Amino acid sequence: MTDNDRQMSLLLDAHRGLPRQGPGDDASTLRALELCADLPMQPEVLDVGCGPGMQTMALAQATGGTITAVDLFEQFLDDLRDRAVEAGVRERIQVMRGDMRDLPFGKHSFDLIWSEGAAYIMGIVNAFQEWKQFLRPQGYIAVTEISWLVPEAEVPRDAYDFFRAEYPGITDVPGNLERIAECGYEIVGHFTLPDEAWWTHYYDPLARNLVTMREKYPLDPQALLLIEASEAEQRIRREFGECYGYEFIVARHVDPDVPLGDASAWPTLREYVPSTSDAGDDDGVSQDEGIGEILTVPPELPRDPD
Numbered sequence: 001m002t003d004n005d006r007q008m009s010l011l012l013d014a015h016r017g018l019p020r021q022g023p024g025d026d027a028s029t030l031r032a033l034e035l036c037a038d039l040p041m042q043p044e045v046l047d048v049g050c051g052p053g054m055q056t057m058a059l060a061q062a063t064g065g066t067i068t069a070v071d072l073f074e075q076f077l078d079d080l081r082d083r084a085v086e087a088g089v090r091e092r093i094q095v096m097r098g099d100m101r102d103l104p105f106g107k108h109s110f111d112l113i114w115s116e117g118a119a120y121i122m123g124i125v126n127a128f129q130e131w132k133q134f135l136r137p138q139g140y141i142a143v144t145e146i147s148w149l150v151p152e153a154e155v156p157r158d159a160y161d162f163f164r165a166e167y168p169g170i171t172d173v174p175g176n177l178e179r180i181a182e183c184g185y186e187i188v189g190h191f192t193l194p195d196e197a198w199w200t201h202y203y204d205p206l207a208r209n210l211v212t213m214r215e216k217y218p219l220d221p222q223a224l225l226l227i228e229a230s231e232a233e234q235r236i237r238r239e240f241g242e243c244y245g246y247e248f249i250v251a252r253h254v255d256p257d258v259p260l261g262d263a264s265a266w267p268t269l270r271e272y273v274p275s276t277s278d279a280g281d282d283d284g285v286s287q288d289e290g291i292g293e294i295l296t297v298p299p300e301l302p303r304d305p306d
């Protein structure tokens with residue numbers, strides 16, 4: 001196993017079984033959804049970087065629509081499948097292992113694109129530019145994006161250095177709104193995630209996992225480094241949380257070149273490929289229970305180590 005593989009394996013271990021893989025809560029998901037005022041009945045939704053799918057379930061239940069949930073890691077998609085079965089919405093969730101930078105959908109496939117805590121992975125501008133093609137005219141996009149909540153010059157050095165290293169593209173809320181508008185979207189609304197949304201479903205359960213990790217790898221320098229880095233991130237949140245936050249931003253695709261028309265006439269996606277590695281068979285969820293399963297990850301992309 002290479003160093004990188006081992007690092008990824010430890011990271012997945014630390015993040016195993018968490019209710020979410022980033023800050024957020026259902027109340028915020030639903031508040032953002034309310035901003036999407038004239039979605040069609042039963043919209044087609046794409047959830048990018050869905051993780052274990054807490055927001056996917058909230059969206060499925062609130063909209064009655066179909067959701068294509070995409071993530072790079074099977075471990076999280078397994079959690080999502082279990083959750084969808086429990087929530088009784090499995091038949092409306094299409095689970096897809098794929099890379100957000102190379103999504104396989106046709107033009108105008110979705111009424112709504114959702115991405116909580118994940119667009120930063122390819123950069124918010126790249127995400128808004130790249131994913132626009134998948135949105136129907138007047139379609140909505142909702143993301144959470146880490147943002148300075150105070151002028152950058154006032155951010156304390158520790159927090160500044162941490163985020164500059166982790167996410168060099170970080171800017172303030174007006175800066176993010178401007179970037180999105182420049183990509184050809186109209187801002188519909190935005191708000192900051194409450195502080196509890198960082199802790200309840202993410203940092204608190206993660207901290208419990210880290211305790212177990214310490215017991216499991218007491219003498220493993222790589223594991224200990226990872227644990228310390230994660231604990232440092234939580235300390236920064238505790239000390240400097242008022243300086244930065246996740247901004248939920250809802251925007252609308254405004255493309256004057258694309259006429260509005262009969263939505264049923266627009267092409268829909270779907271290049272179904274029977275799953276070869278999904279856990280559908282052994283978790284009691286047959287492929288027929290979901291809309292379908294797509295596998296788009298080329299073999300060279302990182303696989304779950306387990």
Ligand SMILES: C[S@@+](CC[C@H](N)C(=O)[O-])C[C@H]1O[C@@H](n2cnc3c(N)ncnc32)[C@H](O)[C@@H]1O
Pocket residue numbers: 019020021022023024048049050051052053054055070071072073076098099100101115116117118121
């Ligand atoms: C911060 S987590 C957010 C997960 C989920 N939206 C939530 O709020 O709980 C980011 C997610 O993006 C996924 N991810 C990372 N790189 C990805 C990629 N290239 N394509 C698709 N998903 C990716 C991770 O596996 C992780 O589940």
